[in-house]
Amino acid sequence: MSEVKQETTHLFCVPERTPLSEHKPLTPTDFKSDVKPDWCPSCGDFGVLTSLQKACSALGLQPKDILTVSGIGCSSNLPGFFKTYGMHTLHGRALPVATGAKLANPDLTVIITGGDGDGYGIGVGHFLHTVRRNLDLTYIVMDNQIYGLTTGQASATTEKGVKTKSTPEGVIETPVNPMALALVSGATFVARTFSGEPNHMAEVMAKAIQHKGFSLVDCFSPCVTYNKINTYTWFKQRVYKLEEKGHDPKNFSQAMTKAFEWGEHIPLGVFYENTEVPTYEDLDPTIQRFGPAVKQRLGLTEKEQAEILEGFL
Amino acid sequence: MSNAFNLWVGGAAGDGIASCGETFIKICARLGLHAYAYNSYQSVIRGGHVLFQTSVGPEKVWTQSDDCDILIALNQDTIDRESRDARKGVLFNADRFKLEDNSLRPGARSLGLPIFKLSPNPLMQNTVALGALMKLTGLPFETLANLLRETFKKKGEQIQEANVQVAKSGYDYAAQNFPDLGISIPTGSKRRLIMSGNQAYAVGALAAGCKFYSAYPMTPASSIMHYLAPKGPRYGMVFKQAEDEIAALNMAIGAGHAGVRAMTGTSGGGFSLMTEAVGLAAMIEAPVVIVEVQRGGPSTGLPTKTEQGDLFQVLGASQGEYPKIVIAPLTLEDAFYTTAEAFNLAEKYQCPVIILSDLLLSEHQETVDGLDLNVKIDRGVWAKPKENGDEFKRYLDTDTGVSPRAIPGQEGMAYVAGSDEHDEKGELISDVATDPHTRNKMMNKRMRKMEYAARDLKPPILEGPKDAELTLVGWGSSYNMMKRMMTAFNQNGQNRINILPLRTIWPFPWKEVSEVLYRSRKAMIMEANYTAQMARLIRQETGFFIPHRWLKYDGEPFYPGSTYQKIEEVLKA
Numbered sequence: 081m082s083e084v085k086q087e088t089t090h091l092f093c094v095p096e097r098t099p100l101s102e103h104k105p106l107t108p109t110d111f112k113s114d115v116k117p118d119w120c121p122s123c124g125d126f127g128v129l130t131s132l133q134k135a136c137s138a139l140g141l142q143p144k145d146i147l148t149v150s151g152i153g154c155s156s157n158l159p160g161f162f163k164t165y166g167m168h169t170l171h172g173r174a175l176p177v178a179t180g181a182k183l184a185n186p187d188l189t190v191i192i193t194g195g196d197g198d199g200y201g202i203g204v205g206h207f208l209h210t211v212r213r214n215l216d217l218t219y220i221v222m223d224n225q226i227y228g229l230t231t232g233q234a235s236a237t238t239e240k241g242v243k244t245k246s247t248p249e250g251v252i253e254t255p256v257n258p259m260a261l262a263l264v265s266g267a268t269f270v271a272r273t274f275s276g277e278p279n280h281m282a283e284v285m286a287k288a289i290q291h292k293g294f295s296l297v298d299c300f301s302p303c304v305t306y307n308k309i310n311t312y313t314w315f316k317q318r319v320y321k322l323e324e325k326g327h328d329p330k331n332f333s334q335a336m337t338k339a340f341e342w343g344e345h346i347p348l349g350v351f352y353e354n355t356e357v358p359t360y361e362d363l364d365p366t367i368q369r370f371g372p373a374v375k376q377r378l379g380l381t382e383k384e385q386a387e388i389l390e391g392f393l
Numbered sequence: 394m395s396n397a398f399n400l401w402v403g404g405a406a407g408d409g410i411a412s413c414g415e416t417f418i419k420i421c422a423r424l425g426l427h428a429y430a431y432n433s434y435q436s437v438i439r440g441g442h443v444l445f446q447t448s449v450g451p452e453k454v455w456t457q458s459d460d461c462d463i464l465i466a467l468n469q470d471t472i473d474r475e476s477r478d479a480r481k482g483v484l485f486n487a488d489r490f491k492l493e494d495n496s497l498r499p500g501a502r503s504l505g506l507p508i509f510k511l512s513p514n515p516l517m518q519n520t521v522a523l524g525a526l527m528k529l530t531g532l533p534f535e536t537l538a539n540l541l542r543e544t545f546k547k548k549g550e551q552i553q554e555a556n557v558q559v560a561k562s563g564y565d566y567a568a569q570n571f572p573d574l575g576i577s578i579p580t581g582s583k584r585r586l587i588m589s590g591n592q593a594y595a596v597g598a599l600a601a602g603c604k605f606y607s608a609y610p611m612t613p614a615s616s617i618m619h620y621l622a623p624k625g626p627r628y629g630m631v632f633k634q635a636e637d638e639i640a641a642l643n644m645a646i647g648a649g650h651a652g653v654r655a656m657t658g659t660s661g662g663g664f665s666l667m668t669e670a671v672g673l674a675a676m677i678e679a680p681v682v683i684v685e686v687q688r689g690g691p692s693t694g695l696p697t698k699t700e701q702g703d704l705f706q707v708l709g710a711s712q713g714e715y716p717k718i719v720i721a722p723l724t725l726e727d728a729f730y731t732t733a734e735a736f737n738l739a740e741k742y743q744c745p746v747i748i749l750s751d752l753l754l755s756e757h758q759e760t761v762d763g764l765d766l767n768v769k770i771d772r773g774v775w776a777k778p779k780e781n782g783d784e785f786k787r788y789l790d791t792d793t794g795v796s797p798r799a800i801p802g803q804e805g806m807a808y809v810a811g812s813d814e815h816d817e818k819g820e821l822i823s824d825v826a827t828d829p830h831t832r833n834k835m836m837n838k839r840m841r842k843m844e845y846a847a848r849d850l851k852p853p854i855l856e857g858p859k860d861a862e863l864t865l866v867g868w869g870s871s872y873n874m875m876k877r878m879m880t881a882f883n884q885n886g887q888n889r890i891n892i893l894p895l896r897t898i899w900p901f902p903w904k905e906v907s908e909v910l911y912r913s914r915k916a917m918i919m920e921a922n923y924t925a926q927m928a929r930l931i932r933q934e935t936g937f938f939i940p941h942r943w944l945k946y947d948g949e950p951f952y953p954g955s956t957y958q959k960i961e962e963v964l965k966a
Binding site for chain 2: 114115143145147175176183205370376377379384
C-alpha cells in the first residue's frame with residue numbers, strides 16, 4: 081500500500097467529480113460488488129438492488145461519485161452489494177450521516193437505502209427533518225411492512241389487525257403513511273414503486289436521482305419470510321401506475337389524495353415533484369461562498385487570525 | 394490571599410448584569426490587567442438571582458473570590474443577599490432601593506446613586522454605576538467611554554453619546570459625593586485578550602481548519618454554536634443545527650467520513666443521546682471531535698451549574714470496546730490548543746476524540762496570553778489507488794493499526810464503511826459465517842492504535858515542589874483553584890503543597906500518575922462530583938487509593954476560602 085503522510089493542509093488528491101463528458105459508459109454489472117447479497121431467495125430487495133444498478137448506469141453516473149448510506153436491517157445491507165462508496169451506519173441514523181457527508185461534499189451523489197423500520201420507525205424523526213431541509217439526497221426505502229432481520233415483529237407500516245410476533249392479537253396502531261408524511265413535511269419528490277415491476281422501478285429511481293432536492297422512493301419490497309400478507313401476489317392484484325391514469329405530479333392536493341389511496345387499488349409512480357424549491361446546499365451561506373468544504377484549504381490566513389483575535393480585545 | 398480587586402454585579406436575569414460585568418472586565422483587559430469572571434445564574438430568562446463575580450489585578454488572577462471590594466446591586470434582592478460580602482462599598486439605585494447601614498460590613502460604604510436624576514432612562518442604572526465605578530477604582534473613564542461607543546456603534550452616534558453621557562454623570566456624581574475608598578489598580582500597557590472557554594474551543598476549531606460543526610442547543614455548550622454560527626460563512630465552516638444530538642453527531646461523522654474536519658458540541662444529556670454514534674465513529678474509523686461540557690446532573694439536573702459528573706459516562710459511552718481519546722483541558726489556553734490537537738489526533742488515529750469540559754471552564758471568562766492561531770495541522774495517513782489494480786483495503790492491518798484513508802469521490806478506492814465487524818476490505822464478516830480469526834485481527838488492529846496514541850498525548854506534569862507535604866489532584870476547571878491554592882500555601886518558599894492536574898484522561902497515563910502518587914506524602918482529590926470519579930479512575934488504573942477528598946456537587950464552583958480551610962485540615966491531619 082502506498083502511503084502519503086499529510087503534514088500540510090491539503091489532501092494529496094482532492095476528490096473531483098468526473099465531468100459528464102468524461103463518463104465511461106457503464107452497465108449495471110459495473111455497479112455489482114464482489115459480495116453476494118445475503119437476502120432470502122426472492123426477497124424484494126433483489127429487485128431494488130438491480131433497479132438501482134440499472135438506474136445509475138442509465139444515468140451514466142460513475143461509482144466513485146456516489147456515496148450510498150444505509151442504516152441497519154436486511155435492506156440496509158445493500159451498500160455492500162452495490163459498487164460505490166458506501167456507509168453502513170446505525171439503525172435509523174442513515175439520514176443524518178448522509179446529511180453530514182452531503183454538506184461536506186455536495187459534489188457527491190448521495191443515495192440512502194434502508195427499510196421501513198429504519199426510516200419510518202426508529203428514524204422517523206430524522207426522516208421528517210431531512211425531508212423539510214430539501215438537501216439533494218435520494219432516499220430509497222425498501223418497505224416490507226415488517227421487521228425482517230429481527231425475525232418478524234410489527235413495523236411502523238404494518239397494517240392494523242396484522243398478527244406478528246410482537247402483536248399476537250393484531251396491530252392496534254395506525255400505520256405511518258410515508259407518502260403523506262413526506263408530502264406534508266415539504267418533500268419535493270415523492271414516488272412509490274414495486275419490486276415486482278423492476279423496469280418501472282429503475283425509471284422512477286433514475287428520476288429521483290436526477291431530481292434536484294430530496295426525493296423519496298418508497299419501494300414495496302415483499303418480505304417472503306415474515307410477511308405472508310403483503311406478498312408479490314397481493315401487490316400485483318392491487319397496484320396501478322399513476323402515469324397511465326393521467327396523474328399530474330405537480331398537483332400537491334392530487335398527490336395528497338393519492339397518498340391515501342390504499343386497499344383494492346394502490347398507486348405506483350411519481351406522486352409529486354416540485355422543481356421550483358431551491359436545495360439546502362443552494363441556500364447555505366457557507367457552501368454558496370466557499371463551495372464544497374472538502375476542497376478547502378485548512379488553517380487561517382494571517383489576516384483572518386488577526387481579525388479573530390481582535391474580537392476578543 | 395490576593396491583591397486582586399473584586400467586583401460583583403448582582404440582580405435579576407434581564408437586568409443587564411452580565412453586560413455590566415463584561416464591560417468592566419473588558420476595560421480591565423484593555424488596560425493590561427488580568428481578569429477572571431464567573432457568572433452564577435439560573436435557568437430563567439427573567440428573574441432569579443444572578444451574580445457576576447469578577448477578579449482583576451496586575452498579576453494573574455486564577456479564580457473568583459469569597460467576597461468583593463465593591464458590589465453593584467441592581468435590585469433589592471441583591472442588596473439583601475450580598476451587601477455583607479462587600480468590603481469597601483455597595484453601589485445601588487438609591488431612588489428605588491434601600492440599603493440599611495447595619496447590613497454593611499464595618500468600614501464599607503453605602504454608595505447610593507440618584508438614578509432618576511443622573512439618567513433619563515432608569516434602565517441605564519448599570520451604566521451610571523459603571524461610570525461611578527471608574528471614579529472609585531481610579532481606572533480611566535475614557536476606556537469605558539470608548540467601549541460604550543463600540544458597543545452601541547450600530548445604533549448611531551446619538552445612542553452612543555447618550556450612553557457615554559449617562560456613564561459620565563455617574564462618574565461625576567461619584568467624584569463629588571463619594572469618599573476615596575483607597576482602591577488603586579496599577580494598570581499595564583499591553584491589551585489582553587479576554588474570552589470564555591467555549592470561545593476558546595470555537596477559535597481552536599477555526600484555527601485547526603474545522604469545516605463542519607453540527608449541534609443541538611444545550612446549556613452550557615450552546616455558546617460554541619453562538620460563536621461559530623456567524624463565523625462559519627466568513628471562514629468557510631458549514632454550521633448545521635441538528636434536530637437532536639443523535640443527528641448532530643451522526644452528521645459530524647458523515648462529514649468527517651467525507652473528508653472534512655468535523656466537530657459537535659453538547660452537554661451530558663446530549664452526549665447520552667450521542668453515545669451509540671461514538672462507537673460508530675470508532676468502528677468505521679471516521680475522525681470526529683466532540684466537546685462535552687458537563688453541567689449538574691443527573692437528568693435535567695442543574696442546567697446552569699457546574700459539575701464534573703460525566704467522566705464515567707464519557708469513558709463508558711457506547712457498547713463494546715473501541716479506541717477513543719479523551720482530553721479534559723485545564724485552562725482557556727489549553728482549551729484552545731487541545732481543540733487544535735484534537736483534530737490532529739482524530740485524523741491521525743481515525744477515531745473519536747472527546748474534549749471533556751465543564752460549565753465553569755466553558756463559561757467563565759478570563760484574560761488569555763499566548764494564543765497562536767497558526768496551529769500545526771496533521772491530517773494523518775492517506776491512501777493512493779494501487780497502480781497494479783490490486784484491491785484497496787481501507788482497513789489494512791498495519792503495525793500502528795492506522796490504515797491509510799480514502800474519502801468518497803476519490804478514484805479507484807471505493808469501499809464500504811461498516812458498523813458491523815468487517816475485514817480489511819470493509820466487507821462484513823458478521824452475517825454469513827463466523828470468522829473468529831478476522832474478528833480478532835480487526836479488533837487488535839483498532840485497539841493497537843491506542844498504544845500509539847498514548848505516546849502522542851501529553852503526560853501529566855507535577856507542578857510545585859516535588860517533596861511537598863500534600864499532593865492535590867484534580868482536573869478541568871479545578872486547575873485554576875489548585876494553582877491559586879499552591880500560590881497561597883507555598884508563600885515564602887514553603888513546600889506545603891504541589892499539584893497534579895490531569896489533562897489526558899484516556900488512554901490514561903497510569904505510569905506517570907503512579908510515579909507521582911506512590912511517592913507523594915499525602916494526597917487529596919479535588920473534583921466537582923459526589924463519588925470522586927477521577928479518584929476512582931486513578932484507583933482503577935494505578936491501584937492507588939487517594940484518601941482525602943474535597944468534593945463539591947452543589948453546582949457552584951470551588952471557592953478559595955473553604956478550599957484553603959480544607960487543605961489546612963488535611964495538612965494537619
